[in-house]
Amino acid sequence: MTTFRARVPYAEAAKALLRDTLFDAAGELLRHRGWSDLTMADVATAAGVSRQTLYKEFGSRPAFAQAYILREADRFLGAVEEAVRVNSDDPKAAVTAAFEVFLAAAAEQPLVKAIVAGDGGDGLLNLVTNQAGPVLSQATARLTACLKTTWPDIPEADLRFVSENLVRLAVSHAASPSAQPQGTARSVAAVFGPYLDSLVAAAR
Amino acid sequence: MTTFRARVPYAEAAKALLRDTLFDAAGELLRHRGWSDLTMADVATAAGVSRQTLYKEFGSRPAFAQAYILREADRFLGAVEEAVRVNSDDPKAAVTAAFEVFLAAAAEQPLVKAIVAGDGGDGLLNLVTNQAGPVLSQATARLTACLKTTWPDIPEADLRFVSENLVRLAVSHAASPSAQPQGTARSVAAVFGPYLDSLVAAAR
DNA sequence: TTTGTGGTGTCGGCCTCTTTGACACCGTGG
DNA sequence: CCACGGTGTCAAAGAGGCCGACACCACAAA
Numbered sequence: 101m102t103t104f105r106a107r108v109p110y111a112e113a114a115k116a117l118l119r120d121t122l123f124d125a126a127g128e129l130l131r132h133r134g135w136s137d138l139t140m141a142d143v144a145t146a147a148g149v150s151r152q153t154l155y156k157e158f159g160s161r162p163a164f165a166q167a168y169i170l171r172e173a174d175r176f177l178g179a180v181e182e183a184v185r186v187n188s189d190d191p192k193a194a195v196t197a198a199f200e201v202f203l204a205a206a207a208e209q210p211l212v213k214a215i216v217a218g219d220g221g222d223g224l225l226n227l228v229t230n231q232a233g234p235v236l237s238q239a240t241a242r243l244t245a246c247l248k249t250t251w252p253d254i255p256e257a258d259l260r261f262v263s264e265n266l267v268r269l270a271v272s273h274a275a276s277p278s279a280q281p282q283g284t285a286r287s288v289a290a291v292f293g294p295y296l297d298s299l300v301a302a303a304r
Numbered sequence: 305m306t307t308f309r310a311r312v313p314y315a316e317a318a319k320a321l322l323r324d325t326l327f328d329a330a331g332e333l334l335r336h337r338g339w340s341d342l343t344m345a346d347v348a349t350a351a352g353v354s355r356q357t358l359y360k361e362f363g364s365r366p367a368f369a370q371a372y373i374l375r376e377a378d379r380f381l382g383a384v385e386e387a388v389r390v391n392s393d394d395p396k397a398a399v400t401a402a403f404e405v406f407l408a409a410a411a412e413q414p415l416v417k418a419i420v421a422g423d424g425g426d427g428l429l430n431l432v433t434n435q436a437g438p439v440l441s442q443a444t445a446r447l448t449a450c451l452k453t454t455w456p457d458i459p460e461a462d463l464r465f466v467s468e469n470l471v472r473l474a475v476s477h478a479a480s481p482s483a484q485p486q487g488t489a490r491s492v493a494a495v496f497g498p499y500l501d502s503l504v505a506a507a508r
Numbered sequence: 509t510t511t512g513t514g515g516t517g518t519c520g521g522c523c524t525c526t527t528t529g530a531c532a533c534c535g536t537g538g
Numbered sequence: 539c540c541a542c543g544g545t546g547t548c549a550a551a552g553a554g555g556c557c558g559a560c561a562c563c564a565c566a567a568a
Contacts, residue, residue, distance in 0.1 A: 113321055141516095
């Protein structure tokens with residue numbers, strides 16, 4: 101099976117490529133040092149781009165962090181959506197699988213590691229806790245859309261409610277894990293399962 | 305398993321992206337009409353780029369065709385290499401698999417269809433028959449390299465000989481199929497198999 | 509306290525690549 | 539014969555990226 105690039109005019113693709121190159125460079129650097137030990141100049145040169153270009157594209161250091169986190173969140177959602185799609189017949193299993201894949205991925209992710217390893221004052225942590233608005237709303241929106249396509253008969257408001265709370269739980273567990281991913285996933289699924297079942301039952 | 309983008313400075317990546325976008329656009333258009341019914345302007349606009357940019361990058365219409373064909377050939381080689389790697393223990397099976405995957409892919413490929421559907425005067429056919437030099441040498445080189453890594457003990461000159469003739473046979477069968485891919489692949493493998501076996505035996 | 513160091517954010521000029529519109533050239537069909 | 543459409547080329551204008559420099563701020567050493 102071959103993957104096809106979305107047919108997109110070159111100008112847009114080039115811009116996306118620029119952003120992705122910057123993000124990937126940052127991710128690579130974050131694998132070795134923390135966010136606070138990381139210069140904007142470092143990121144730019146690692147991406148093969150001038151510092152100025154970086155600033156032109158993102159405006160400021162925190163803005164870049166924000167954008168980067170949003171993209172990583174989107175990455176995760178991709179994996180999660182896949183897990184949901186596979187278990188579309190069993191909501192509880194879907195939640196378990198999605199949570200598990202998310203937590204497992206999060207544990208390996210340089211960004212997440214950088215966040216939990218940070219001292220809290222390094223700016224990244226704030227973006228998923230204190231000022232988590234953008235992350236939450238984006239992740240919630242995408243997860244809602246995913247659930248909507250999987251179970252179209254359930255009212256969107258209900259799905260939105262479920263999504264938001266799942267996202268919040270996921271972020272929380274990723275930031276400070278309490279147990280193994282499997283155990284966490286099962287317990288979350290146990291909580292949400294019955295509610296989801298009732299939604300599915302009521303919808304048909 | 306996640307696929308990683310090669311860490312490449314933005315400038316190079318952008319250029320590659322431009323070429324790929326152009327190629328993909330051409331491929332898309334070739335799906336519906338023949339090469340001769342296809343304007344350079346069509347290709348450019350389909351890629352979201354000005355006609356001038358296309359000319360600057362490739363120089364002329366036949367030069368673009370040449371480059372496009374070379375890239376498609378490279379695509380095929382990727383699939384072929386995979387087939388070879390999987391069957392590294394059995395040269396005959398490797399040839400069979402490689403040939404089969406190549407012919408199957410070729411039958412589905414818009415470029416190949418455009419070539420065989422063309423009236424012969426449309427310029428594309430010449431590039432793989434009359435003026436096939438670049439295609440053959442590139443494909444031969446890459447296939448040789450692939451075989452070299454798979455069976456490092458066999459002299460490179462022998463591998464090169466095998467490669468070139470396999471490539472020529474493959475192009476020929478792709479351009480004018482005589483039978484089903486499987487049958488063709490088996491017969492070619494039957495021809496080359498014993499020779500390959502002897503090479504392997506002699507090398508150790 | 510002063511001073512030096514290092515990172516952030518901004519500015520202006522330069523350079524490269526893309527776009528735009530125009531043009532000459534040429535083959536084909538009315 | 540001539541209008542049409544596609545190829546190939548050009549100069550000028552625009553956009554995006556690069557470079558060097560600078561002010562600003564925090565922090566640490568003298």
